[in-house]
Amino acid sequence: MAPASAARRKSNPIVLPASDSLSDEEFTRIADLVGGHTGIRLPAGKRTMVEGRIRKRMRAVGQSSFSGYCHYVFEDGGLASEVTHMIDAVTTNKTDFFREPEHFEVLRRQIVPDCLSRSKGAAKTGIKVWSAAASNGAEAYTIAMVLAETAGSGRKFDYSILGTDISTDILAQARRAVYPGDFVSPVPAEMQQRYLMRSRDPSASEVRIVPELRRRVGFMHLNLMDEKYPVDTDVDAIFLRNVLIYFDKPTQAAVVGRLLRHLRPGGYLLLGHSESMIGTSLRLKQLAPSVFKLV
Numbered sequence: 220m221a222p223a224s225a226a227r228r229k230s231n232p233i234v235l236p237a238s239d240s241l242s243d244e245e246f247t248r249i250a251d252l253v254g255g256h257t258g259i260r261l262p263a264g265k266r267t268m269v270e271g272r273i274r275k276r277m278r279a280v281g282q283s284s285f286s287g288y289c290h291y292v293f294e295d296g297g298l299a300s301e302v303t304h305m306i307d308a309v310t311t312n313k314t315d316f317f318r319e320p321e322h323f324e325v326l327r328r329q330i331v332p333d334c335l336s337r338s339k340g341a342a343k344t345g346i347k348v349w350s351a352a353a354s355n356g357a358e359a360y361t362i363a364m365v366l367a368e369t370a371g372s373g374r375k376f377d378y379s380i381l382g383t384d385i386s387t388d389i390l391a392q393a394r395r396a397v398y399p400g401d402f403v404s405p406v407p408a409e410m411q412q413r414y415l416m417r418s419r420d421p422s423a424s425e426v427r428i429v430p431e432l433r434r435r436v437g438f439m440h441l442n443l444m445d446e447k448y449p450v451d452t453d454v455d456a457i458f459l460r461n462v463l464i465y466f467d468k469p470t471q472a473a474v475v476g477r478l479l480r481h482l483r484p485g486g487y488l489l490l491g492h493s494e495s496m497i498g499t500s501l502r503l504k505q506l507a508p509s510v511f512k513l514v
């Protein structure tokens with residue numbers, strides 16, 4: 220058997236000099252490319268983060284320097300295949316179950332009762348929620364848990380959740396619905412019992428969302444920069460949380476304006492707590508700092 224160090228050299232032959240860095244021009248080209256596709260601003264302060272993440276792509280395409288990688292992408296035909304990976308590499312996917320938990324109380328106490336009272340007398344009641352920057356699905360599955368709890372404790376209703384994101388890697392994780400044990404710790408214990416499956420192997424700490432919830436949640440690739448998207452136009456609530464902060468002000472307004480075309484009259488828009496001011500200039504009534512209703 221080869222020694223471990225030899226095995227490592229064999230599978231990962233490219234050694235990157237730690238001192239290598241992106242030139243101003245290379246960083247600007249990457250920032251422009253990413254910004255043009257995703258709307259994400261990459262100011263100079265993000266250079267170290269971008270370098271760290273691009274390093275992984277350099278290894279994957281067999282380049283040993285940033286200049287070699289940039290030449291490959293911009294001059295040598297690598298752009299088409301590399302742009303998706305670059306987007307995966309530079310997006311920030313930080314999320315949690317029950318992140319900013321007040322919003323899930325708004326869902327339970329206000330949005331669900333409002334939807335149910337609107338559909339009084341209808342043969343079938345359904346609630347549609349869109350998690351528009353879904354990351355690994357924690358937000359969409361939190362919504363599903365809250366709706367399942369609410370539907371189980373009062374008037375029955377049907378519900379579906381759409382999760383969308385620009386990052387193909389993170390969407391694959393969302394569809395898999397498998398999470399490390401410590402990542403699901405914000406889920407209340409009784410909901411963990413009902414909605415998370417543990418492995419039969421006691422040494423495995425990973426958990427998976429139960430099929431009953433997975434069936435309710437669909438994931439789709441969607442770029443918020445696109446002019447149009449194939450999403451229903453009668454969505455009851457859109458969670459657009461912790462993504463607008465990466466865009467400049469005109470882009471934020473354009474993104475929210477496009478999303479509102481998919482919200483039914485009287486539907487709800489929930490932004491991240493640090494994004495609460497963004498909704499105030501649009502056709503929206505502010506109900507709470509980061510909760511809006513389409514008027």
Ligand SMILES: C[S@@+](CC[C@H](N)C(=O)[O-])C[C@H]1O[C@@H](n2cnc3c(N)ncnc32)[C@H](O)[C@@H]1O
Nearest residue numbers: 257310313314352354385386442443460461462
């Ligand atoms: C920080 S996460 C927020 C996740 C979740 N909404 C939350 O609040 O926990 C931001 C997500 O927005 C996605 N994103 C960034 N730019 C996007 C774009 N132009 N279109 C769609 N998704 C985008 C990223 O891939 C990332 O998964």
